[in-house]
Amino acid sequence: MTVLVIQVNSLRKKNKPVVGVGCASTRDTSAALSAYCASANIPSIMFLPANKISMAQLVQPIANGAFVLSIDTDFDGCMQLIWEVTAELPIYLANSLNSLRLEAQKTAAIEILQQFDWEVPDWVIVLGGNLGNIYAFYKGFHMCKELGLVDRIPRLVCAQAANANPLYLYYKAGWKEFKPVKANTTFASAIQIGDPVSIDRAVYALKNCDGIVEEAMEEELMDAMAQADSTRMFICPHTGVALTALMKLRKSGVNGANDRTVVVSTAHGLKFTQSKIDYHSNDIKDMACRFANPPVSVSADFGSVMDVLKKYLLSKAPKY
Numbered sequence: 501m502t503v504l505v506i507q508v509n510s511l512r513k514k515n516k517p518v519v520g521v522g523c524a525s526t527r528d529t530s531a532a533l534s535a536y537c538a539s540a541n542i543p544s545i546m547f548l549p550a551n552k553i554s555m556a557q558l559v560q561p562i563a564n565g566a567f568v569l570s571i572d573t574d575f576d577g578c579m580q581l582i583w584e585v586t587a588e589l590p591i592y593l594a595n596s597l598n599s600l601r602l603e604a605q606k607t608a609a610i611e612i613l614q615q616f617d618w619e620v621p622d623w624v625i626v627l628g629g630n631l632g633n634i635y636a637f638y639k640g641f642h643m644c645k646e647l648g649l650v651d652r653i654p655r656l657v658c659a660q661a662a663n664a665n666p667l668y669l670y671y672k673a674g675w676k677e678f679k680p681v682k683a684n685t686t687f688a689s690a691i692q693i694g695d696p697v698s699i700d701r702a703v704y705a706l707k708n709c710d711g712i713v714e715e716a717m718e719e720e721l722m723d724a725m726a727q728a729d730s731t732r733m734f735i736c737p738h739t740g741v742a743l744t745a746l747m748k749l750r751k752s753g754v755n756g757a758n759d760r761t762v763v764v765s766t767a768h769g770l771k772f773t774q775s776k777i778d779y780h781s782n783d784i785k786d787m788a789c790r791f792a793n794p795p796v797s798v799s800a801d802f803g804s805v806m807d808v809l810k811k812y813l814l815s816k817a818p819k820y
């Protein structure tokens with residue numbers, strides 16, 4: 501987003517008619533765009549689906565002074581609208597169909613290789629919603645191979661929520677015919693997208709790296725998130741989708757125990773406290789919440805506290 505806003509800033513300085521920058525968003529794109537536009541003093545305009553984004557999620561663009569339109573539709577509806585509006589008004593479109601976004605996002609692939617000391621991991625698992633990311637990762641890895649920095653590229657896995665899985669269905673149908681879907685509500689709300697703008701690019705990327713598409717049911721992604729958190733992480737439900745993909749590929753033997761696998765984690769868990777609270781309170785309809793860790797209520801007397809503590813410690817005692 502910095503690259504894109506710098507470009508818009510330079511266009512405006514050259515008196516090009518750019519009145520502002522806009523995007524449709526399920527949240528993170530609008531948060532990043534509003535922040536960088538605020539620092540460059542460029543008007544930013546957000547098309548956000550009404551009632552699908554909590555106030556906690558909305559607060560970033562609002563606080564950064566963006567012009568926020570809360571529209572009675574879903575992300576795909578917002579995307580369609582901003583597409584039409586930017587054809588009429590000189591608003592620069594910042595969604596990931598813009599190649600500046602992808603050029604910048606591809607540096608994540610370069611960072612992975614650098615951090616692995618230029619040893620190529622076997623797998624990289626990336627979430628898929630609007631599908632810019634999966635293509636950008638492919639582009640970054642491919643560029644490093646072309647430059648001779650590495651001799652191969654990893655196999656990419658695109659992980660989707662089963663409630664918003666147009667790419668997964670396309671892949672399962674042998675890439676026969678792409679059909680957009682009506683995206684259903686998912687805890688992985690940032691990828692609740694049924695008609696991704698980068699579908700063709702994503703398919704191109706996956707075909708060229710022997711890629712795979714996996715999906716995660718709601719219960720699977722929430723369980724995966726809880727399991728990851730219990731190892732000291734604090735991940736978002738979207739990363740739970742990617743971890744579910746890893747678990748499924750490991751279980752089916754496609755991903756081997758010695759394969760080096762990178763799972764891309766997209767957001768901090770603190771953005772998703774409500775879903776974590778609901779999970780750990782066993783308060784999600786039709787979900788067993790197998791890894792819930794609810795607080796234990798106990799009365800304020802020494803005996804009761806000792807009782808629950810002893811029970812807990814006994815359950816944790818090493819079994820010899």
Ligand SMILES: N[C@@H](CCOP(=O)(O)O)C(=O)O
Nearest residue numbers: 525526527528529595596630
């Ligand atoms: N998850 C995104 C949706 C917009 O996708 P983009 O790839 O066009 O940025 C968001 O955070 O808004």
